Amino acid sequence: MSNLLVQNIKHTNGTTAQTIDSSGRVAKPVAVGFKIGASSHSASSVVNGIITQFNNLRTSHGDFNDGSYNTSTCVYTVPVAGIYMVGFNMFSNGETVVEGLLRLNGNNIGGSQQNGQNDESNYETCTATTIVKCSVGDTLDCFSNNQKYHLNTSSSYFFATLIG
Numbered sequence: 535m536s537n538l539l540v541q542n543i544k545h546t547n548g549t550t551a552q553t554i555d556s557s558g559r560v561a562k563p564v565a566v567g568f569k570i571g572a573s574s575h576s577a578s579s580v581v582n583g584i585i586t587q588f589n590n591l592r593t594s595h596g597d598f599n600d601g602s603y604n605t606s607t608c609v610y611t612v613p614v615a616g617i618y619m620v621g622f623n624m625f626s627n628g629e630t631v632v633e634g635l636l637r638l639n640g641n642n643i644g645g646s647q648q649n650g651q652n653d654e655s656n657y658e659t660c661t662a663t664t665i666v667k668c669s670v671g672d673t674l675d676c677f678s679n680n681q682k683y684h685l686n687t688s689s690s691y692f693f694a695t696l697i698g
Contacts, residue, residue: 566614567695568603571595572624572685582680584608585624585634588692595688609675610694612668620644620694621663622676625684632660632684635677638668642677657684665697 543552553561573590589605591597603610612618626632626648635645644664660683668674676692684690 564600565598565695566600566616567618567693568599568610569595569597569691569693569695570599570603570605571597572687572690575685575687577684578678578682581678581683583677585622585676585678585683585685585692587685588622588676588690590687592687595691597691608692609673612670612672612674614696615669616667616696617665617698618668618674618694619663619665619697620674621661622690622692623659623661624690625657625686626660626682630682632658633679633681634660634662634683635679636662636664636666637673637675637677638666639672645677645679657686 541554542550545551551562570588571590571592572587574587584607586608588608591599600613602613620636622634622636624632624634631647631649633645633647635642637643643666644662646660646662648658648660674694
């Protein structure tokens, strides 16, 4: 039996790729993926398409972007093949139904629907998370299927992260 004793793994150009501390925790300086929030605190009109309000990197909420999430189109282009966790959180717009869908290359891979309450001051949470296998160049987006939704700048978000 042999042991590989390593504390740092570096790329041939000298940049650190991974660090392993004395407890065995692995740290990577660059996370593959993104978490992005809503640019404004407002309700949508009826929308059938990509939710373009997911375009704000909120530093106080732990948002990040590996550079592959386009804040103009609100589409993530997968830079590394692998298994990704993808999800969103938003609200129904008062008494209306909201349906949010997660899409890979324009095809539904998961989603959630919230029917709302009769009281327009109550916002029901609409949230979804799924795991999906992606190839380099695949696209991920959050889509509204002809529904109204409410985005909140502090608690609405869309994310994807490479998990393996």
